[in-house]
Amino acid sequence: MPEGDTVFLAGRRLDDALAGRELTRGELRHPRLIEHDLAGRTVLGVVSVGKHLFTRFDDGISLHSHFRMDGTWHLYRPGRPWRGAKHDIRAILETDERVAVGFRLHDLELLPTAEEDRLVGHLGPDLLGDNWDDAAAAEVKRRLRADPDRELGTALLDQRVACGVGNLYKAEVCFLMKVSPWTKVGDLTDRQCDDAVSWSRRLLERNAWRPEQSTTGDLGDGAQHWVFERGGRACRRCRDVVRVSRQDDGTKDVEDRVAYFCPTCQPGPHPELPRRGARRPQQQTGRRARY
Template sequence: MPEGDTVFLAGRRLHDALAGQELTRGELRHPRLVQHDLAGRTVLEVVSVGKHLFTRFDDATSLHSHFRMDGSWHLYRPGRPWKGPDHQVRAILAVPERVAVGFRLHDLDLLPTEREDTWVGHLGPDLLGEGWGPDDAAEVERRLRADPARELGAALLDQRVACGVGNLYKAEICFLVGVSPWTPVRDLSDQQVHDVVAWAHKLLSRNAWRPEQSTTGDLGDGAQHWVFERGGRGCRRCRDVVQSAGQAETQHADRGSPEREDRIAYFCPTCQPGPHPPLPPRRRGRRPQQQSVPRARY
């Protein structure tokens, strides 16, 4: 599932392309919405709330979309070929100079703007929300502590705690704070809880305006992340082997239908002390080759 900064950037690009303009084409191909034609409505704005997007129109309605695992919005110049098969298109919003095409948007709804809370009212503070401040951070800390027995990794992915963190940032935040993803929240110090929230906001904010997602401060190929998707490779800090294991998470909590599902968690056993699943036996021989440590730009 995309991280919150990916959805934020998609929303900003859609807003810049469509806001203030009347739709020359407004086709919805989702099975529940095929009877609606949005042509003639003016787009007021496109806003993101966590991993949700709302395209708001001048008739007080909003088009809600959620990417799930594989959805996306593409922008094209009129007449340019689309980079995706026609049968995956669920929405087409066109203005004179741009065409927005929504691919694989399994969650697509047209609703009164005043009822957007139906989809997002239960969520925690948006880490990329306008005006984020100390009160928002304190509320996320409170929600983290509300279930002391919960594993930190699971809590970070719960959008009811805070909006925006996905599996990538979960792994990187736990590494930067220096704790195992399986650490119960009750075992974290007040400073560690504070740091978890601070890193979550900092990392998403610094990646929100670009497609590349770097948590190390380095945009070089293969140098963007500390542990995410680096299982079996040497830790950038200590040379121990980065491990990966499944961690049970509450999925889809931001869409109102929680499901239990294992997600891969990445961690360094040396840099991130705390509970974790049994690790495979270490191989004899050389330790993994030391990787160059990215410069600390964050």
């Protein structure tokens, strides 16, 4: 599932392309929405809320989309060829100047703009939200501490705690905090809880306006991350081997169950480490969305 900065960037690019323009074509190919034609509506704006996107129209209706594992929006100039299989197309929003094509958008819904909270009201504060302030940070910390027996890595992925963190930032935040992803939230110090919140927001902000995701400050190939997708390679800090293991987050999302960590730099509880040469869980790819 994409990180919050991927959805944020997609929303900003869609907003730049569509906001203030009338749709000359508004086709929805989702099974539940095929009877709806959005042509003639004017796009007021596109906003992201964590991993959710809302395209708002001048008639008080919003189109909600969620990328899930493999969804994406592409932007094209009219007349240019589209990249992607035709059978994967779920939405086409076209103006005189741009065409937005949604591929593999399994979650699409039309709803009154005034009712958007029905889909996102249960979520925690958006780490990339325009209204982020000290009160929002305190609320995330409160929600994080609400279940002291929960593992930190699992809590960071819970969008009801805070919106935006995915498996990449879960791994990198835990590494930068120097704690194991399996550390119970109740075992964290007050300072460590503050660090969990601040690192989560800082890393998302760092990458929000670009397609590359770097947590090390280096955009070079293979140098962008501390531990994420570096299983079996040397830790950048101590040269121990970065390990990969499963962390059950209570969902069926296999990717979110993979945890990358350095057992030396991140002391604390962790599963039994595989014997040298044992097969490790398959590593996942990084950012999936394309524009």
